[in-house]
Amino acid sequence: MKSINFVKTIALVSILSFTALTTMCGQTTNSKTNTMENLSLTEFPALPYAYDALEPYIDARTMEIHYDRHHRAYFNNFVAAIKGTVYENMPVGKTFAEISKAGDAIRNNGGGYYNHVLYWKIMGKGSSGPSTELSAAIDKAFGSFDKFKETFSTAAKTRFGSGWAWLVLTPEKTLAVGSTPNQDNPLMDVSPLKGTPILNIDVWEHAYYLKYQNKRPDYIEAFWNVINWDEVNRLYREAVK
Numbered sequence: 001m002k003s004i005n006f007v008k009t010i011a012l013v014s015i016l017s018f019t020a021l022t023t024m025c026g027q028t029t030n031s032k033t034n035t036m037e038n039l040s041l042t043e044f045p046a047l048p049y050a051y052d053a054l055e056p057y058i059d060a061r062t063m064e065i066h067y068d069r070h071h072r073a074y075f076n077n078f079v080a081a082i083k084g085t086v087y088e089n090m091p092v093g094k095t096f097a098e099i100s101k102a103g104d105a106i107r108n109n110g111g112g113y114y115n116h117v118l119y120w121k122i123m124g125k126g127s128s129g130p131s132t133e134l135s136a137a138i139d140k141a142f143g144s145f146d147k148f149k150e151t152f153s154t155a156a157k158t159r160f161g162s163g164w165a166w167l168v169l170t171p172e173k174t175l176a177v178g179s180t181p182n183q184d185n186p187l188m189d190v191s192p193l194k195g196t197p198i199l200n201i202d203v204w205e206h207a208y209y210l211k212y213q214n215k216r217p218d219y220i221e222a223f224w225n226v227i228n229w230d231e232v233n234r235l236y237r238e239a240v241k
């Protein structure tokens with residue numbers, strides 16, 4: 001009888017352990033996928049829509065050159081830069097966390113790869129706006145949506161030279177806006193702005209020059225028409241967990 005109970009106990013422990021393990025693995029995998037820290041290093045990700053999908057706000061020619069030339073080059077150069085190094089099999093998020101040790105090629109091209117993947121995803125057409133939860137967090141951090149829009153747009157307009165503006169959820173779980181130079185991002189240890197990216201905008205001239213020439217503010221204003229709030233809401237939900 002004792003031995004039967006012992007076998008039952010072992011079986012139960014095994015089932016519970018297996019369930020806990022698979023749950024943990026599932027969470028880890030989902031978390032990496034959702035936060036995009038586990039980006040593919042073998043396959044250049046597809047653009048989630050056609051080149052002309054964001055017309056008239058972002059023109060098809062800009063989108064084609066931006067995605068197929070600039071972004072692809074960052075991906076190819078990043079893969080080449082990490083080849084044969086400790087970063088070759090490291091999740092990109094972990095690489096960013098110690099980017100100060102990785103060198104300029106990995107920093108610039110890794111940032112260029114990740115930042116654009118996020119940028120394509122947070123754009124789209126047809127979604128309504130921030131979720132109730134994100135709206136409440138925006139109101140708490142900035143006072144109102146209009147104030148947030150103004151703060152984000154100002155960060156994008158005033159980033160000197162090339163770079164990005166960001167909405168992030170900080171490690172303290174509050175929303176913050178800021179900008180980074182070149183291809184840096186808030187996941188990098190070198191960035192004064194730290195947090196999980198929720199929204200970003202590319203303010204390199206290659207993102208807007210063909211249509212808007214030197215009028216960066218016009219491009220930034222147009223950007224608000226093509227934010228994929230469904231994705232932004234999902235990124236926020238994922239980050240606050």
Ligand SMILES: [Fe+2]
Nearest residue numbers: 070202204207
């Ligand atoms: Fe870009």
